[in-house]
Amino acid sequence: MKIISTNLGKPTTILWKGETEKTGIFKYPSDEPLFLGKTDVKGDSVIDRVHHAGVNKACYLFASYHYPYWKEKYPDLDWDWGMFGENLTVEGLDESVIRIGNVYKIGTALVQVSQPREPCYKLGIRFKNQDIVKQFVDHSHPGTYVRILEEGAVKQGDEMKLMERSDNPLTVQDFYRLIYARPKPQATLKLFMENLAVPQYKKDRFRKYLV
DSSP: OEEEEEEEEOOEEEEETTEEEEESOOEEEOSSOEEEOSSSBTTOOOOOTTTSOSGGGSEEEEEGGGHHHHHHHOTTSOOOTTTTSOSEEEETOOTTTOBTTOEEEETTEEEEEEEEOOOOHHHHHHHTOTHHHHHHHHHTOOOEEEEEEEOEEEOTTOBEEEEEOOSSOOBHHHHHHHHHOSSOOHHHHHHHHHOTTSOHHHHHHHGGGOO
16 A cells, blocks of 8 residues: 555635634645654644544545546546545555554554544535435445554655554444444444444444444
């Protein structure tokens, strides 16, 4: 896997349901390396820290190979890397293979895969169409958040090298589908609850689905 683009955002004012608010989802390629800190990417815009950034969502990665699919659906947008709000656009990232808990070296940073991205209306704002939210859920390729085990800098062209493969086979895609599944598949839920890298707050919310 390789870093295709490093992306940063600035606070952008949007109109939602008749009220103005700010968002950091409008990210664009940066010529500078990104510094991955413990709770966020240095210099990036994070407005809603309840749902973004923090230890379990310090940096968001999205696969470059999904772009053609979405470009075909939304050909009239002004396309560039960072369209999905990702800090790192990654060549070769496959959510159906990457396990929750995998540890990777990217540049001088050491990161651990923590959880998939869950879309909200702000993705719809970026795409100028709220239909994208359900389409994104149905497509089942959400990208992934990582926690930062060792802070460091990442630049375009850096390799994303697997350092430690999780013993638990729960993938990013498994986690993502579990979120929206009704009813919850118990075998996947068991893996989810046993995976040490799944954020505890997620386990607490999903415990009620155990049979």
